[in-house]
Amino acid sequence: MDDLLTVTDLEVGFQTDRGLARVLDSVNFHVGRGEIVGLVGESGCGKTTLARAILGVLPAISARISSGVIDFDGRNLLAEDPQGLATEVRGRQITFVPQDPFSSFNPVFTIGAQIDELMKWKSPDSEPAAAARFYPRARRRSDRARVLELLRTVQLPDPEGILKKYPHEVSGGQRQRLMIAMALLPEPKLIIADEPTTALDVTIQAQILKLLKRLAAGRGVSVLFTTHDLGTAYEICDRITVMYAGQEVESAPSDDFFAAPRHPYTKRLLESLPSREHGISGIPGQIPALIDPPSGCRFHPRCTSASERCAALRPGVTEAGPAHRIRCHHPVEAVREAAS
Amino acid sequence: MRELVLTLNRLLWLVPTLLGLLAITFTISHIIPADPIAFIAGDNASAEQIAALKAKFGVDKPIPVQLWNYVIGVAQGDFGVSLYTQRPIADDLVSRLPATLELAFVSILLSAVIGIPLGVLAAIDRNSWLDHVLRVFTVSGLAIAAFWLAILFQLLFAMELGITPLQGRVDGWGPEPVTGFFLIDSAWTGDWETFRSVAHHMILPAVTLSFPAMATVMRFTRAGVLDAINSNYVDYQNAMGVPRRVVVWRYVLRNALIGTVTQLGLIFGNLIANAVVVEAVFDWPGLGLYAVNSILQSDYNAIMGFTLVMGAVFIIANLLVDISHGLIDPREAG
Numbered sequence: 101m102d103d104l105l106t107v108t109d110l111e112v113g114f115q116t117d118r119g120l121a122r123v124l125d126s127v128n129f130h131v132g133r134g135e136i137v138g139l140v141g142e143s144g145c146g147k148t149t150l151a152r153a154i155l156g157v158l159p160a161i162s163a164r165i166s167s168g169v170i171d172f173d174g175r176n177l178l179a180e181d182p183q184g185l186a187t188e189v190r191g192r193q194i195t196f197v198p199q200d201p202f203s204s205f206n207p208v209f210t211i212g213a214q215i216d217e218l219m220k221w222k223s224p225d226s227e228p229a230a231a232a233r234f235y236p237r238a239r240r241r242s243d244r245a246r247v248l249e250l251l252r253t254v255q256l257p258d259p260e261g262i263l264k265k266y267p268h269e270v271s272g273g274q275r276q277r278l279m280i281a282m283a284l285l286p287e288p289k290l291i292i293a294d295e296p297t298t299a300l301d302v303t304i305q306a307q308i309l310k311l312l313k314r315l316a317a318g319r320g321v322s323v324l325f326t327t328h329d330l331g332t333a334y335e336i337c338d339r340i341t342v343m344y345a346g347q348e349v350e351s352a353p354s355d356d357f358f359a360a361p362r363h364p365y366t367k368r369l370l371e372s373l374p375s376r377e378h379g380i381s382g383i384p385g386q387i388p389a390l391i392d393p394p395s396g397c398r399f400h401p402r403c404t405s406a407s408e409r410c411a412a413l414r415p416g417v418t419e420a421g422p423a424h425r426i427r428c429h430h431p432v433e434a435v436r437e438a439a440s
Numbered sequence: 441m442r443e444l445v446l447t448l449n450r451l452l453w454l455v456p457t458l459l460g461l462l463a464i465t466f467t468i469s470h471i472i473p474a475d476p477i478a479f480i481a482g483d484n485a486s487a488e489q490i491a492a493l494k495a496k497f498g499v500d501k502p503i504p505v506q507l508w509n510y511v512i513g514v515a516q517g518d519f520g521v522s523l524y525t526q527r528p529i530a531d532d533l534v535s536r537l538p539a540t541l542e543l544a545f546v547s548i549l550l551s552a553v554i555g556i557p558l559g560v561l562a563a564i565d566r567n568s569w570l571d572h573v574l575r576v577f578t579v580s581g582l583a584i585a586a587f588w589l590a591i592l593f594q595l596l597f598a599m600e601l602g603i604t605p606l607q608g609r610v611d612g613w614g615p616e617p618v619t620g621f622f623l624i625d626s627a628w629t630g631d632w633e634t635f636r637s638v639a640h641h642m643i644l645p646a647v648t649l650s651f652p653a654m655a656t657v658m659r660f661t662r663a664g665v666l667d668a669i670n671s672n673y674v675d676y677q678n679a680m681g682v683p684r685r686v687v688v689w690r691y692v693l694r695n696a697l698i699g700t701v702t703q704l705g706l707i708f709g710n711l712i713a714n715a716v717v718v719e720a721v722f723d724w725p726g727l728g729l730y731a732v733n734s735i736l737q738s739d740y741n742a743i744m745g746f747t748l749v750m751g752a753v754f755i756i757a758n759l760l761v762d763i764s765h766g767l768i769d770p771r772e773a774g
Contacts, residue, residue, distance in 0.1 A: 186683070
């Protein structure tokens with residue numbers, strides 16, 4: 101299968117005062133071309149760390165990548181020179197939509213100035229190697245036309261006016277539309293959106309998600325979308341990967357995922373969604389500390405199907421169906437929900 | 441428009457602030473146990489002579505009346521006459537203010553031009569040897585007394601090495617006065633020989649004065665840069681692959697300077713306070729030296745005049761800081 105991004109056996113640790121926190125434990129993950137993948141998990145499950153590892157912007161002082169391969173479009177990002185990645189890949193082939201669109205804009209520059217700076221370095225018309233010490237006038241003009249065009253596409257009113265404004269002068273939804281526009285401007289192959297709607301009102305969330313999905317699909321851009329909210333993932337994702345305590349546990353096409361989850365954690369997670377029949381129910385137990393995590397499958401202390409094998413050995417990746425991969429010794433029986 | 445109204449509002453506040461300052465200085469200088477009249481009259485004056493002198497200077501009247509008369513005079517630009525030289529104080533202040541302002545401006549320029557880049561370097565290479573060296577420098581800059589440093593500089597550079605003048609503002613008479621700022625006046629008339637002499641004399645006092653100011657500028661720039669570098673917008677630009685040097689020197693610095701600029705107003709106040717001793721050591725003919733002499737002679741008209749002018753300078757400096765704040769940070773302008 102021709103995937104755009106394949107992460108294989110990625111191990112990432114964070115040096116802390118109390119020891120090494122093993123935040124990603126041999127994670128396998130992939131994103132197909134033009135595919136929108138939701139990376140779902142609770143806070144601290146490692147989804148943001150995975151996203152940042154792919155971008156190559158883990159904190160240099162504390163993060164340790166001990167093993168693994170991140171294959172993006174035929175190149176192993178972990179083996180390459182970081183400087184080269186910053187100029188050639190980041191902001192060109194992989195772009196980023198941040199969680200908080202307000203604080204991700206510099207408060208003391210106009211929006212136009214910040215978009216100009218991005219286009220100066222990352223315009224699809226520019227050569228990555230040529231250091232943009234100056235910004236050629238012809239390109240500046242064509243870039244400006246491109247920017248205005250895209251601002252209209254993301255349905256921002258009065259694009260010329262917005263470029264002259266400061267970040268605090270536009271609304272939260274508009275700021276995130278701007279961020280999506282900025283992620284699309286360099287014409288990337290992959291957009292990494294790290295909880296892009298968490299900071300927004302619920303009503304605006306849906307609009308932003310639909311916009312992101314429509315634009316990505318229209319341009320054939322892949323999207324890696326992290327969220328802790330299954331509902332959000334359901335709205336826009338082609339496929340969903342679930343992480344628990346630094347391990348990926350299940351990855352399936354969205355329909356399959358919600359209809360027939362195979363991993364006990366996923367099943368419990370879906371059951372814990374508030375519903376009219378059984379109200380709100382949680383999963384007993386607590387998320388483990390990553391300094392000294394449980395051996396084997398990290399979910400086994402909380403899992404009702406767990407056996408000794410689960411504590412001894414982390415299960416390998418098994419195909420549970422078409423494009424449906426799980427890592428579990430005792431998968432839940434694939435019972436299709438009876439017609440309701 | 442809104443900015444203009446705010447500025448005018450601030451300017452109006454100058455009046456009550458200065459009145460308050462005036463009342464305080466007036467009170468302090470009149471309750472200290474010093475008798476300038478006795479000082480002028482000498483040891484052998486008769487009671488009649490002293491009474492005549494008191495009447496002449498208006499100090500025979502009750503203190504509230506004296507205060508009232510003084511305020512009326514100041515409002516008309518009359519700061520009274522010096523009890524010591526009998527010259528109008530306003531003339532003395534006007535002729536000496538430029539020397540102090542010139543020294544202060546050069547010092548603050550020096551501390552900004554050197555302190556800001558060093559602060560940035562210390563922040564981006566945090567805990568490097570440079571950061572540690574600069575930390576020692578900033579702590580000593582704040583801790584060392586200006587007069588002591590001034591004397592050390594004199595001993596080393598003027599006496600021992602002989603590469604700078606010992607004291608004074610210029611060799612000879614100085615340039616034809618236009619603004620009273622010797623650097624500007626000499627450059628204006630193209631008198632480069634005088635310009636060089638003025639600059640040469642300026643080095644030691646300006647460096648002495650800028651030392652603590654530079655330390656403050658550096659500390660605040662470092663803190664500001666550290667703060668900004670951990671912000672989400674830097675993270676975002678990094679994630680989008682914008683080169684780090686562009687992010688630091690263009691985007692981070694602008695944010696970091698908001699705090700530094702705020703400090704500049706306060707630094708200016710310290711600078712003026714230090715100028716008093718530094719001018720005395722370097723025999724710099726500015727207001728500081730004037731103040732020292734006035735205090736030694738219990739010339740309280742002169743002391744009050746000096747305090748008022750310096751208060752006004754300090755308030756105006758902070759007004760300028762507020763205005764430039766609005767220019768750097770669009771959120772302030774509202």
